[in-house]
Amino acid sequence: MFERDATTGTGGVLRGAGAPAFRLERYAPPEDLADVVERFWTVRWSLPPGVHVTQTVLPHACVNLVAEPGLFAAHGIPSGRFDREIAGTGAVVGTKFRPGGFDAYARHVLGRRAARLGATRRDAVIPARDLLGDAAEVGPALLAAVGRGDDAAAVAQVVDVLRAARPGPPEADPALDQVHRAFAAVVGGRLGPDARVDDLAALAGLSTRTLQRLLRERVGVGPKWVLQRHRVHLAAELIAQAPDGDLAQVAARAGYYDQSHLTTDFAALAGITPGAYARRCADALQGAARDA
Template identity: 50%
Template sequence: MFEPRVSADARVAPRHGPTTSLRGLVDPAAARRGFELVRVDPAPDLADLVERHWVVRWDLPPGESFTQVLVPHPVANVVAEAAGYVAHGIPPGLFERTLTGSGAVVGTKLRPGAFRVLLGHADAVRPGVQVPAAAFLGPTAERTGAAALALAVAGRDEEAACGVEPLLRARAERVRDARTARDLDRVARAFAALVAGELGPGAGVADLAAVVGTSARSLQRIFAAYVGVSPKWALQRHRVHLAADLLAADPDQDLAALASAVGYYDQAHLGTDFARATGSTPGAYARRCAASRDALVGAGATAHPG
């Protein structure tokens, strides 16, 4: 059931490349049996602040539930669901959501640091913060979120995404300035380097700062002010995302070789970071993904990590 797709309307301006990967779903083969995920590109004039819009839909048999676990990226999501329209900052740990019955959720995944700019307050970088969208998008936000959700339920994903953009655009026009643009460009450059694989195995914060063209201390200050995590955390989280994705694609691979491939000096350090981020050792995660893959193939679907 999980078949991620992207809008055919490729509206992102070329100068704004990816700053987060598509990774993060724990056990993606199992996710394919639980829900459908659709990703929609933002309008070009919002691409400095918005990574992508997304829609999740599910339709489960009576009495059946599905729990999806995410290893979060260091970004905020502005989410419209039945309970309301709310911005969610970086979760302090794993994000878990149990789905039952049928329904949909529509969200906007902001770029790293963008929530700090849009909210205009340091609360944006507080772990686990939740802010009503109306607090920074204005009094019509709840109505707009509800309308977007109705479109998502109807399968009109591009319309749902476009429906929230006028509020984001109006807010962006009020809060953008030269300083925040410069700082967000530096944050975006750092994350884009991670996603593009520009850093070699064992790279550290100084290497990441060199790619950005600043000092390690300056990069740490910018991350603290805008993102809410350190550059070291971002490096570790990217490596865990990559390791989890590779294990989902090939659960039988050698873990020592995997550790080296994603930038660790040894398997032990990968195991420590992986368990801290996912709640599971790499070996246990591989076995879980193998079991889900086998179950998916047995059900007649083609297993892939999405």
């Protein structure tokens, strides 16, 4: 049995105006895949006829291998936010690779051919068959397992497929270790307000140039993108947890020098100001309390 991921936050998933339209479950990877996989996840939903809900996600700096009706593919980092319309009944099964993890996995599986996949290309959609060969035919079986409520079976099948395609145990990858160290510095709370790329490079033990090149080559985005996205994710989570809180304090806790900078970044990415998002979250909480 796979353990549910200990992470309880929903960083990147914006709260809608009403009750959640879907159920998200996350599972930790086995040790032999933990160098490249952050977690496995499943989403299922069931809405009344005629009801359509748009769910917005602010993507992380990573690739997701996703099985959904008619498509089993790896999806590169979207250029902007990701909007998905949900209707009827359905399910999706995903593998969230660590930042740089998909690139490392593809290099191990395919060697020099990995470059042709465009593993770090923004908005890339790579058919699972190009990475996993015939094993990619497991896509419909994954959806069937989640559809009947058997997440463990779905995750086990994904694990088997990823293990089978990988020739031997994880290889030493110093570049991937450096990527992990850089992202640990970002999420570890050690960066001060309005920290810059130079500050992140110092914490990661790299020169600024090396950090920029490393993230571009192995992740697909630069360190400035990573810092900004992390701050917006954190701000969105803080607002959702306490929508009546002081937005100036949210800005400071998220690493912004002041509230105006938070507002600019948040609105540009999420398409809504922090204040409007706080009101949406407050309305959702009140609606949930009424329905309880």
